[in-house]
Amino acid sequence: MLLEVKEHIGNLELLKREKIAFLCSRKIPASAVLKCYDWAIAQREAGNCVISGFHSQIEKDVFHYLLKGKQPIIITLARGLKEKLEPVLQKPLDEGRLLIITPFEKAVKRVTEQTAAIRNKLMIEIADSITVGFKSEGGNLADLLKEVEKQIIEIK
Template identity: 35%
Template sequence: MLLRQPTLIQRSGRKLWCHGNPKLLDEPLHAVLCSRACPGDKIIEAIDLAQRWRAENRAVISGFHTPVEKECLRIFLRGPQRIVICPARGIDPFLLPAEWQQKFKRRELLIVSPFDSSIRRPTKQTAELRTRLVLSHAECKTIIYASPHGALSRIVAEKPLLQGAVDLPTFDHA
């Protein structure tokens, strides 16, 4: 399903484009983030965490871009919880994958981006801005793994960003 003409909303003085139910941003969201390179034991922890969150019906937010985040998304899509997906690019147009369509039709899925349609591909800069967006909307933040010297490590090290409820049970930041 090809989505066009996203809805423009204002959140905390920021323009956001979205497809789906923007009220999902008002729910207590749980962020799950992971660097692209991830040790095997952390992958197993991530899968266990995603299955637990699915059983607990936790609303989740992420970019769902890295392999570990994508695997978590596959697990969440089979559960009852609401999902907020934040691509690191504009979402006009946005090709909605078949496996997301049922949740989207039930208004349990929101695709939200701070980027207008001129941003066609993710870059390191847009990925960093997307990660900051995810963290700013999450009540609880879980970092599965942050590669040393990577962008996620640098963002996580910024204390003001992580104010509020922080859940880093599997945080590995060497």
């Protein structure tokens, strides 16, 4: 692994499971939104472990659908760990089905384009396969995925 997990909260054993990374451009057409929701529900029902930054609005929505299940979830932050967690995260943490990881020290407080790129690279390294909700042509995500040698599935 080129990048390393500097800090974590939750069940590190989840890293040993097969993982699907979910990546999506920030700007996404309405036609792709429902397809991403359907994908999230299918992953939840199949019990698949999904790893994502869950940072953009569509990623937060996908996280919402995944949280309703019992499958494992890995959140990868583009900043250091927060001092206080959102209450919605406590139950899945207690159940051992949530892991929050970051390649950054606590001193990194803000998400930037650079920290998001590092986070995305870490997720791609850790994941067994990658699912893309939508990628903007010529965008950062499209550029990053050009270098990836793993299976990439685009939601259509």
